[in-house]
Amino acid sequence: MATEALGSQAAAQDRTAGFGRLALTALRAVGRVLGRVFGVVRPVAWVLIAATITLWIAGQSLGWWELTVTAVVIGAALLLCLLFLIGRTAYDVSLDLNRTRVVVGERAVGALTLSNTGTRAILPSRVVLPVGNGRGVFDVHRLSPGEQAEELFAIPTSRRAVVKVGPVSVVRGDPLGLFERVHRRDEPVDLFVHPRTVLFDGQSLGFLRDLEGLPATDLSPDDVSFHALREYQAGDDLRHVHWKSTARTGHIMVRQYEETRRSxxxxxxxxxxxxxxxxxxxxxxxxxxxxxxxxxxxxxxxxxxxxxxxxxxxxxxxxxxxxxxxxxxxxxxxxxxxxxxxxxxxxxxxxxxxxxxxxxxxxxxxxxxxxxxxxxxxxxxxxxxxxxxxxxxxxxxxxxxxxxxxxxxxxxxxxxxxxx
Missing domain, CATH: 3.40.50.410 (von Willebrand factor, type A domain)
Structure with missing residues (x-):
């Protein structure tokens, strides 16, 4: 009996955990949908939506048909503007900078190519290209299937920086600017604006160019610049024993070196x-x-x-x-x-x-x-x-x-x- 009770309790916990995961997934999906919905509404549109609701309620409550008509007109305008969001923006976007490294004062030239690789035409839209803290806006005409449009641009550079160019955003919106649907395409590109430098002949303090380095005053037991001989001490490397001097003096003599400094x-x-x-x-x-x-x-x-x-x-x-x-x-x-x-x-x-x-x-x-x-x-x-x-x-x-x-x-x- 105890085993059956434990099994029932575990099954109940599994069902609860499963319902919890399902609810969390549903909330995330709803959040994504709401984010997309609210993301297309500009602040001015929210003001007009609130005004429409307020005028409709006031017109119905007070019996003023003028307020009701105004609410209907504003609502109809909002619905018409929403129709401009309908349509595909599935461009194949290619961002090409001729040079990703320039010197301060030079202009970086690039090209933005948008292609319609689908089977249906894409209605006119705007393309936004962020460049650092600024942005460039291009109006793209209607593109038939297989057609492409190319926009050339130049980025002036007035100071040293790493400028992020992109990502390209395709914007579909209405003429009144009430709604806007943005799709980001392509990956950003880093534009390196190098500092100005000057070329000069000769070596820049590079007087240490010999292959063996320049001898220093510090002594070392192992290097390439011979300094002197001294008597053997415990721990010295026997490879540096100078046998001729050892035979002549009767004491074990080892080589001592000067440290050399590389360039x-x-x-x-x-x-x-x-x-x-x-x-x-x-x-x-x-x-x-x-x-x-x-x-x-x-x-x-x-x-x-x-x-x-x-x-x-x-x-x-x-x-x-x-x-x-x-x-x-x-x-x-x-x-x-x-x-x-x-x-x-x-x-x-x-x-x-x-x-x-x-x-x-x-x-x-x-x-x-x-x-x-x-x-x-x-x-x-x-x-x-x-x-x-x-x-x-x-x-x-x-x-x-x-x-x-x-x-x-x-x-x-x-x-x-x-x-x-």
């Missing part, structure tokens, strides 16, 4: 808003960092780029410029140029060349502190940007060369002064 080019770009006077300074700093990084990559150097709290990918020029396109100011709590230099020293202790890029709000004391935190033995260069008509200049702060540039085109001349 490791590091750029520290401050993104702290406190380090810049305005957005123009920050944009110039990004362009300077981009120019230096591209020159180092062309010199086949290993390039690392650090900003506050993270590293930017810089394995290739395209990858580096793509990362710079979406770069924004960091949070205030991330710190400024001093904290950035500390992060570089902690994570890139074997850097051979370090370039710090910042704005004019960084004073000499902070710059001196930042440079002192960088890896020992690395050559340090600081670039201060000041786009207020400043002439290029060179000064020394501690062991670092500090150059100031007022325009991107001044960077090659300023670097020649450093390397002179």
């Amino acid at each position: 490791h080019f590091v750029i520290g770009l401050s993104t702290s808003p406190a380090d810049y006077r305005d957005d123009d300074e920050f944009e110039l700093a990004v362009s300077v960092a981009g120019s230096l990084g591209l020159r180092a990559l062309r010199d086949s150097q290993r390039v690392e780029v650090r900003v506050q709290e993270r590293a930017l990918p810089a394995a290739t020029g395209k990858q580096f410029l793509d990362a710079l396109s979406g770069l924004e100011h960091s949070r205030a709590r991330a710190g400024g140029i001093v904290e950035l230099a500390g992060s570089v020293a902690a994570s890139l202790a074997l850097a051979s060349v370090v370039v710090l890029v910042c704005g004019t709000k960084v004073d000499a004391n902070d710059l001196r502190t930042a440079c002192s935190r960088l890896p020992f033995g690395a050559r340090v260069l600081a670039v201060v940007v000041s786009p207020a008509g400043t002439a290029p200049s060179l000064r020394r702060i501690g062991d670092a060369d500090v150059i100031t540039v007022g325009a991107l085109e001044q960077l090659p001349l300023a670097l020649r002064k450093v390397l002179a």
